[in-house]
Amino acid sequence: MPPTLCLRCQANRAVVKRPKNHDKLCRECFLAVFEDEVHHTITSSKLFFPGERVAIGASGGKDSTVLASVLKTLNERHGYGLDLVLLSVDEGIKGYRDDSLETVKRNAMQYDMSLKIVGYDQLYGWTMDQVVETIGKKGNCTYCGVFRRQALDRGAKMLEIQHVVTGHNADDVAETVLMNLLRGDLSRLARSTSIMTGDSASDVKRSKPLKYAYEKEIVLYAHHKKLDYFSTECIYSPEAFRGTARSLIKNLEKVRPSAILDIVRSGEDMARLTPGKGQGACGCDEGEGIGGCGSANGRTSGNEMEQMEAQLKAHTASQHLETHITESPQSLQADIVKLPVRTRRAKQSTITPTQTLGRCTNCGYMSSQSICQACNLLETLNKNRAEADIVV
Ligand SMILES: [Zn+2]
Numbered sequence: 001m002p003p004t005l006c007l008r009c010q011a012n013r014a015v016v017k018r019p020k021n022h023d024k025l026c027r028e029c030f031l032a033v034f035e036d037e038v039h040h041t042i043t044s045s046k047l048f049f050p051g052e053r054v055a056i057g058a059s060g061g062k063d064s065t066v067l068a069s070v071l072k073t074l075n076e077r078h079g080y081g082l083d084l085v086l087l088s089v090d091e092g093i094k095g096y097r098d099d100s101l102e103t104v105k106r107n108a109m110q111y112d113m114s115l116k117i118v119g120y121d122q123l124y125g126w127t128m129d130q131v132v133e134t135i136g137k138k139g140n141c142t143y144c145g146v147f148r149r150q151a152l153d154r155g156a157k158m159l160e161i162q163h164v165v166t167g168h169n170a171d172d173v174a175e176t177v178l179m180n181l182l183r184g185d186l187s188r189l190a191r192s193t194s195i196m197t198g199d200s201a202s203d204v205k206r207s208k209p210l211k212y213a214y215e216k217e218i219v220l221y222a223h224h225k226k227l228d229y230f231s232t233e234c235i236y237s238p239e240a241f242r243g244t245a246r247s248l249i250k251n252l253e254k255v256r257p258s259a260i261l262d263i264v265r266s267g268e269d270m271a272r273l274t275p276g277k278g279q280g281a282c283g284c285d286e287g288e289g290i291g292g293c294g295s296a297n298g299r300t301s302g303n304e305m306e307q308m309e310a311q312l313k314a315h316t317a318s319q320h321l322e323t324h325i326t327e328s329p330q331s332l333q334a335d336i337v338k339l340p341v342r343t344r345r346a347k348q349s350t351i352t353p354t355q356t357l358g359r360c361t362n363c364g365y366m367s368s369q370s371i372c373q374a375c376n377l378l379e380t381l382n383k384n385r386a387e388a389d390i391v392v
């Protein structure tokens with residue numbers, strides 16, 4: 001049987017069956033299509049302005065590694081004019097985050113980007129290991145989510161950067177849509193679908209350029225681009241509800257590949273019908289905070305993603321036997337397209353005038369409440385620690 005030819009170029013042998021639509025593509029065409037789709041997401045939603053400084057929330061996992069690689073490629077190819085830096089949060093989880101941060105350090109060198117690491121211990125006086133030691137594993141993701149969100153904000157502020165991009169993919173967004181639908185929380189559902197989120201508690205914007213990219217395609221992209229990433233999942237298991245929503249989505253994807261994007265689109269449609277859409281999220285914004293954590297990166301039902309990664313690794317060994325494919329000239333051509341300009345002034349309109357940017361009376365961090373959420377959680381933790389000390 002002759003090898004299947006790439007649907008797009010009709011010249012090279014197809015090596016990828018796209019999880020999104022089952023198109024059979026050669027390596028070059030798959031990489032090009034993936035990058036073009038992210039470029040389309042960026043330009044159609046006017047995500048950046050020329051000259052903007054952007055911090056990439058980097059965990060060392062596949063999502064943020066692919067995000068950094070693709071943004072670097074697109075920034076150079078299309079002349080976005082972005083100043084990209086890596087921003088990592090060290091939650092203080094031994095055997096997990098310390099190892100993944102080593103990956104980020106290598107990425108910083110590979111992509112020639114500067115790297116800033118902010119640690120929970122310096123910011124809050126607690127590492128996640130200590131938090132789990134105190135409160136147990138149950139509910140620890142809530143603490144981690146709130147702390148991470150603020151840590152990324154604070155890191156961005158230290159760098160004087162007002163835009164943080166995260167590696168949330170279509171699966172993450174679909175999962176959050178489903179969770180909020182099941183909880184009947186339409187306003188949070190609406191916020192979770194927008195590509196760019198402002199926040200009443202911060203003047204740092206967040207966006208998700210990989211919002212329409214399938215998790216499986218991100219793994220394939222990382223594999224075919226030979227990216228250096230960390231694939232171990234967080235040692236502290238995520239909440240059961242999120243895990244269940246995730247399994248549900250993976251099962252739906254099996255019988256209907258478009259299900260993930262369908263859920264994302266449905267979420268967007270529902271958001272349009274929801275009053276107050278796009279208004280600043282509350283500080284916790286659980287859906288987002290947790291979705292961005294490292295545990296979400298490798299977490300899938302039935303270890304499906306690990307199996308896929310193992311298969312890809314085995315496949316690499318036989319890759320030299322395949323048709324040699326030269327770099328497609330189109331993909332190298334720098335067609336400099338000016339970004340649709342989103343002015344600095346436009347940015348300000350994302351802050352709802354009815355909400356006031358106050359400061360936490362405790363830590364001085366921007367907050368819509370008198371005590372910020374992180375401080376509230378820290379108070380509980382510190383009380384627990386004090387009680388434990390009395391017992392001892
Ligand atoms: Zn092709």
Ligand SMILES: [Zn+2]
Pocket residue numbers: 360361362363364365371372373374375
């Ligand atoms: Zn505070």
